[in-house]
Amino acid sequence: RPPMFPPVTSRTHHRSGPPRLPVVGGYLHLLAYNYRYTYKGLVTMSARYKSPVLGMYVGSDPTVITTDFASTRELLLKPEFQGRPDLYGARLRSFNELLGLFFVEGSFWAEQRRFSLRHLRDYGFGRRFAKLEAAVEDEIRTLMEVIRNPVGSEKVRNRVEWLLELVRGTRGEVRQVLLPDVLYAGFTNLLLETLTGERLPRGRHHTLRSLSRAVRMFQRHVEPSGGLLNIAPWLRHLAPRASGYRGFVAGNDGVLDFIQEELLSRQLSSFDPEVMRGFIDVYWSEMLRRGAGGAGGGDDKFTEKQLTMVLLDLVFPSATVPPVTVAMALAYLVRHPEKAERAHQEIVAVVGRGRLPTLDDRPCLPYTEAIVREVLRLETNTVLSVTHRCTEDTVFRGYFIPKGTLLIPNIWAANRDPTVFEKGDQFVPERFIEPRTGMLKKKDESMAFGLGEPPHSTASVQVQPGRRLCAGETFSRQNMFLFLGALLQNFVFDLGDDGYLPSEDDMVPGILVTPKSFWLRVTERP
Numbered sequence: 325r326p327p328m329f330p331p332v333t334s335r336t337h338h339r340s341g342p343p344r345l346p347v348v349g350g351y352l353h354l355l356a357y358n359y360r361y362t363y364k365g366l367v368t369m370s371a372r373y374k375s376p377v378l379g380m381y382v383g384s385d386p387t388v389i390t391t392d393f394a395s396t397r398e399l400l401l402k403p404e405f406q407g408r409p410d411l412y413g414a415r416l417r418s419f420n421e422l423l424g425l426f427f428v429e430g431s432f433w434a435e436q437r438r439f440s441l442r443h444l445r446d447y448g449f450g451r452r453f454a455k456l457e458a459a460v461e462d463e464i465r466t467l468m469e470v471i472r473n474p475v476g477s478e479k480v481r482n483r484v485e486w487l488l489e490l491v492r493g494t495r496g497e498v499r500q501v502l503l504p505d506v507l508y509a510g511f512t513n514l515l516l517e518t519l520t521g522e523r524l525p526r527g528r529h530h531t532l533r534s535l536s537r538a539v540r541m542f543q544r545h546v547e548p549s550g551g552l553l554n555i556a557p558w559l560r561h562l563a564p565r566a567s568g569y570r571g572f573v574a575g576n577d578g579v580l581d582f583i584q585e586e587l588l589s590r591q592l593s594s595f596d597p598e599v600m601r602g603f604i605d606v607y608w609s610e611m612l613r614r615g616a617g618g619a620g621g622g623d624d625k626f627t628e629k630q631l632t633m634v635l636l637d638l639v640f641p642s643a644t645v646p647p648v649t650v651a652m653a654l655a656y657l658v659r660h661p662e663k664a665e666r667a668h669q670e671i672v673a674v675v676g677r678g679r680l681p682t683l684d685d686r687p688c689l690p691y692t693e694a695i696v697r698e699v700l701r702l703e704t705n706t707v708l709s710v711t712h713r714c715t716e717d718t719v720f721r722g723y724f725i726p727k728g729t730l731l732i733p734n735i736w737a738a739n740r741d742p743t744v745f746e747k748g749d750q751f752v753p754e755r756f757i758e759p760r761t762g763m764l765k766k767k768d769e770s771m772a773f774g775l776g777e778p779p780h781s782t783a784s785v786q787v788q789p790g791r792r793l794c795a796g797e798t799f800s801r802q803n804m805f806l807f808l809g810a811l812l813q814n815f816v817f818d819l820g821d822d823g824y825l826p827s828e829d830d831m832v833p834g835i836l837v838t839p840k841s842f843w844l845r846v847t848e849r850p
């Protein structure tokens with residue numbers, strides 16, 4: 325074992341050299357603190373051991389966990405902490421190799437990330453692009469149509485059953501919508517637009533919803549550090565369901581099938597090297613340019629398997645995190661109807677009712693933007709982010725950290741740290757508004773997307789391979805703002821007679837912490 329931890333218990337310091345981390349026992353010890361919500365258990369543990377930085381073994385892996393704002397920020401920005409561990413699950417999902425964007429490191433990661441972001445940008449990912457903005461507006465209008473009239477036009481009549489699972493009540497009656505489910509198709513379709521230049525028509529939205537279901541199943545069977553399956557992969561034979569193996573594989577296979585059938589096969593069967601319709605065409609061209617498929621075997625970095633996994637790493641967050649975040653924003657606004665009304669008034673004053681809010685309106689709608697920021701902070705559903713790995717022996721906060729140590733930033737706790745966010749566990753969008761001018765504050769210290777460049781930045785360029793900042797930050801922020809703005813402009817959401825709001829102890833744990841689906845009553849504004 326590396327000499328990081330002292331043999332017995334916490335707060336043992338070395339007489340010479342940097343002190344070693346307080347050891348708080350192993351992973352099972354953590355589970356005892358809060359078996360269901362480990363991110364909360366870590367906060368309790370941190371108070372018990374009087375240290376915001378904890379050290380423990382997860383299986384045989386030495387692991388460092390940060391639980392307050394300052395140490396989490398430092399962890400996320402430290403150059404030696406930008407690696408990724410070689411987890412059993414990371415290989416299980418990708419042909420027994422380390423591929424994609426999330427679970428790779430070093431020069432392979434830097435090159436793939438730089439290439440992907442540079443070319444996704446050309447299709448509106450992280451910058452303004454008229455075609456994508458038109459697609460967003462179209463998806464929002466479709467969503468509003470579905471809410472207004474679920475049975476709808478002839479075109480969707482064969483899908484009525486599916487729609488009625490999402491929207492209850494027919495024309496003229498009280499209407500209820502199922503969240504976040506009703507939002508899944510619209511958000512996912514926007515990623516398809518950047519990848520292929522096309523979206524699935526409304527009559528095929530059920531395919532996107534099945535995709536989100538598969539993603540959710542996967543997410544709910546994975547833990548950020550790899551969990552028990554990583555420590556003892558053989559558990560999958562003894563207890564395939566309880567160990568999470570079955571759900572993991574079923575969810576992952578569902579997403580891979582979608583990528584194969586709906587993205588790769590379709591796109592590549594009509595591939596034309598003269599016309600680049602979206603990111604997939606560009607990646608495929610690069611593969612061909614590097615000689616993939618040729619007699620020499622081509623490049624071993626730009627391969628079809630790697631493309632498949634890059635797509636999985638883009639589909640996987642898109643199909644759940646932004647729609648879940650908007651759904652949670654609506655849930656908070658039902659608890660605080662005066663804040664929904666304030667946002668509505670702001671939108672009506674700037675945009676009116678004759679058109680939908682656009683990205684040009686965004687600087688003039690600070691309160692709506694503040695709601696998005698606040699829900700990202702308070703409902704950080706990427707609770708423990710994605711585990712990092714230390715790539716060089718180093719010292720962190722005075723502690724010696726050997727190469728290979730796993731690093732878990734508790735961004736859920738950091739985003740609620742009371743020393744930085746007053747009333748950190750309450751929904752207060754006003755914290756992001758400058759009281760004197762009513763404008764949005766420049767600074768947003770919360771870190772729902774990780775760190776790498778100023779987290780509040782809406783700047784167009786996200787190509788910074790040195791840090792692990794989320795690749796979809798700008799794309800997500802823009803689309804969440806537009807969807808939420810349109811919903812607040814046109815509808816009032818409340819509980820109705822039998823509505824239900826997910827409570828904090830009612831979230832489903834996993835690599836993302838997401839709410840159970842919930843119904844809200846929706847009324848059209850006059």
Ligand code: HEM
Nearest residue numbers: 425426638641642645646706710773774792794795796800
């Ligand atoms: C509200 C929405 C989202 C949130 C809160 C979020 C959050 C995060 C977080 C916390 C990380 C880990 C950062 C780290 O390792 O330190 C991450 C990584 C990543 N996210 Fe997101 N994400 C969101 C949406 C998206 C979307 C829509 C996409 C793609 C279309 C995306 C693509 C990625 C990728 C590829 C990575 C891996 C980056 C790397 O390791 O280099 N994310 N995200």
